[in-house]
Amino acid sequence: MKAGLIALGLAAAGSLTGLFAPTDEKPTYRGDIAPLFAKKCVSCHQSGGPGPFKLLTYEDVRKRGDLLEIVTLQRKMPPTDAVSDFGTIADHEKLTDGEAMVIQDWIRGGMPDGSGAVPEVRPQSGWRMGQPSQVVSVTPVSVPAEGNEIVKETVVTLNLDRERELYAFDILPKSPKVARQFVVALQRPGEYSPFKATGIRANQLIGAWAVGYRPWKLPDDAGIVLKPGDQLCIRMLYHPSGKRDDGSFDLALYFGDSPRQRHPRWMTIGLDQFEISGQEPYYTDLEAAAKLDADAQIISMLPEARSIASHAQLQVVGENGPLGTLLNISRWEKRWVGAYNFETPPSFPAGTTLRAEFQYRNSNHDDPSLTVDQVKRLPKNAPVHFGPADTDELFWMHVQVLPKS
Amino acid sequence: MILAAALALSIKAADLTGKAVTIPTPQKVTCLLFVGTECPIANRAGPEFNRIVSDFKGVSFYFVYVDGSSKADAVKHWNDFEYKAPGILDSSFSVAKFAKATVTPETAVFDKGGKLVYRGRINDAYTEHNLPRDKPSKNELRDALTAVLAGKPVAQPHVAAIGCSIPFPR
Numbered sequence A: 001m002k003a004g005l006i007a008l009g010l011a012a013a014g015s016l017t018g019l020f021a022p023t024d025e026k027p028t029y030r031g032d033i034a035p036l037f038a039k040k041c042v043s044c045h046q047s048g049g050p051g052p053f054k055l056l057t058y059e060d061v062r063k064r065g066d067l068l069e070i071v072t073l074q075r076k077m078p079p080t081d082a083v084s085d086f087g088t089i090a091d092h093e094k095l096t097d098g099e100a101m102v103i104q105d106w107i108r109g110g111m112p113d114g115s116g117a118v119p120e121v122r123p124q125s126g127w128r129m130g131q132p133s134q135v136v137s138v139t140p141v142s143v144p145a146e147g148n149e150i151v152k153e154t155v156v157t158l159n160l161d162r163e164r165e166l167y168a169f170d171i172l173p174k175s176p177k178v179a180r181q182f183v184v185a186l187q188r189p190g191e192y193s194p195f196k197a198t199g200i201r202a203n204q205l206i207g208a209w210a211v212g213y214r215p216w217k218l219p220d221d222a223g224i225v226l227k228p229g230d231q232l233c234i235r236m237l238y239h240p241s242g243k244r245d246d247g248s249f250d251l252a253l254y255f256g257d258s259p260r261q262r263h264p265r266w267m268t269i270g271l272d273q274f275e276i277s278g279q280e281p282y283y284t285d286l287e288a289a290a291k292l293d294a295d296a297q298i299i300s301m302l303p304e305a306r307s308i309a310s311h312a313q314l315q316v317v318g319e320n321g322p323l324g325t326l327l328n329i330s331r332w333e334k335r336w337v338g339a340y341n342f343e344t345p346p347s348f349p350a351g352t353t354l355r356a357e358f359q360y361r362n363s364n365h366d367d368p369s370l371t372v373d374q375v376k377r378l379p380k381n382a383p384v385h386f387g388p389a390d391t392d393e394l395f396w397m398h399v400q401v402l403p404k405s
Numbered sequence B: 001m002i003l004a005a006a007l008a009l010s011i012k013a014a015d016l017t018g019k020a021v022t023i024p025t026p027q028k029v030t031c032l033l034f035v036g037t038e039c040p041i042a043n044r045a046g047p048e049f050n051r052i053v054s055d056f057k058g059v060s061f062y063f064v065y066v067d068g069s070s071k072a073d074a075v076k077h078w079n080d081f082e083y084k085a086p087g088i089l090d091s092s093f094s095v096a097k098f099a100k101a102t103v104t105p106e107t108a109v110f111d112k113g114g115k116l117v118y119r120g121r122i123n124d125a126y127t128e129h130n131l132p133r134d135k136p137s138k139n140e141l142r143d144a145l146t147a148v149l150a151g152k153p154v155a156q157p158h159v160a161a162i163g164c165s166i167p168f169p170r
Helices: A001-014 A015-018 A029-040 A059-061 A067-071 A097-108 A372-377 B001-009 B039-042 B046-055 B069-082 B094-099 B139-151
Strands: A134-138 A150-157 A164-173 A177-185 A204-210 A224-226 A231-236 A249-256 A267-270 A284-289 A296-304 A308-320 A321-329 A354-361 A395-403 B010-014 B020-023 B029-035 B059-065 B085-087 B106-110 B116-120
Touching: A015 A177, A029 A097, A059 A067, A067 A097, A067 A308, A134 A150, A164 A177, A164 A204, A177 A249, A204 A296, A204 A395, A231 A249, A231 A354, A267 A354, A284 A395, A296 A308, A296 A321, A308 A395, A354 A395, B010 B085, B010 B094, B029 B039, B029 B046, B029 B094, B029 B139, B039 B046, B046 B059, B059 B069, B069 B085, B106 B139, B116 B139
Parallel strands: B029 B059, B059 B085
Antiparallel strands: A134 A249, A150 A231, A164 A224, A164 A249, A177 A204, A177 A231, A267 A395, A284 A354, A296 A395, A308 A321, A308 A354, B010 B020, B029 B106, B106 B116
């Protein structure tokens, strides 16, 4: 009872009207929307950012009210579909139900400005991890005006004077609105290649960058050894904008003191033999698992699938049962594939099982205008198998693990 | 004569070079392509817009900027996207209201008599935000232009467009 009284007292001090008539409290721009957008929208939606509309001021947001109502209700924005139970992976995670409701209420309430200070938004410019050890400029890269996804590949030679240990990298694209995902790999003969089926000409994956996600970064005592003459192979994914764009970018490399104590490695969980039926029920679930052979941290996850995948996740199972979801991409879209790097890598003991579960949808009744009868009359799709072609499928979850010692 | 004048609804505007235009163009099939300087869905439609302008000779096309952008931004965008028809800056949203457009990229087709015979999407490249098709399977704007040039009725006079809501003043 005493605790209840204290809580009431605090609520009354914070908002007198709210205490007596909580439903009359309408969200305002300054009170609710600006802080929410600062947290979930503006790192992309600012001048020179990857997002199309500035959402920095009341006027910016009010002007786009009709569109915001649609894309936040449908959860199309923020577009980062991936979440983890074990830490932050995206710059901005998806809106919660409560946040989406606040936006709807604000728009339907006439978009009042309200009173109070608007949180200051630090413009995103330069390198977010500070001064790099080396910057590699990759130019020219031309992105055509059309096409849903443009994939390009480039090889850069590092002019290192001695062996270095790479612990982080970052990317600054010249045209942030078209650059989507970059995968960086080390090209050195004789090592296992997790990317051979997708055609990347590299031998050891380093990490990935994607717009809207955390950069790839190892803990302070870890690194990847780079030798003089090593080459980096970079696979770039662009979304064309409707006009020809400059796909050039700067790659920042961060070298630490050598030698680093720990070195990460990639394990690949998946299958290279499977069939996805085109018959009812049109869904196929594929599952594969692997065990950690040592106490380890999970640094990064990189799923590989193509067009008919619909859901991708990585589960963690401990000795006493499920521990949670390391990565859940509830709506797999090849063109929105991210880079799933933990801001703070979680740790798991040896013997922990990582289980990849992908779902694929092999049906030809995607057209919402078709009736049930029309769908039933459609020819069945041919089965899809593992393979290197665009029309084949993949089921791979690459996981970067860093042993404890 | 009075009746004819009353039916011949039209609106005056100026193109980006300052030239006065009447919409719809008298005695011609007219097609308005509503665009914005920032709308990614409208921007991605640019190349197909230009192909349609090239493919349908004899149609009077206008790119109508309806996102409240400045004239300088509109001119730069029109040049960057190499639009193959004149641009109009619709700062007052009067052209959008005249054609009942609500999003970019939406299109409006008027027959030679100035009657609005089609309003809606170009094609089904987008049926929801963020997820374009690899290749559109329905091309309603091309179908509408083909029909109206042949003097036939447009099969589907309205197909909702997916894109960026036009920021009408509230």
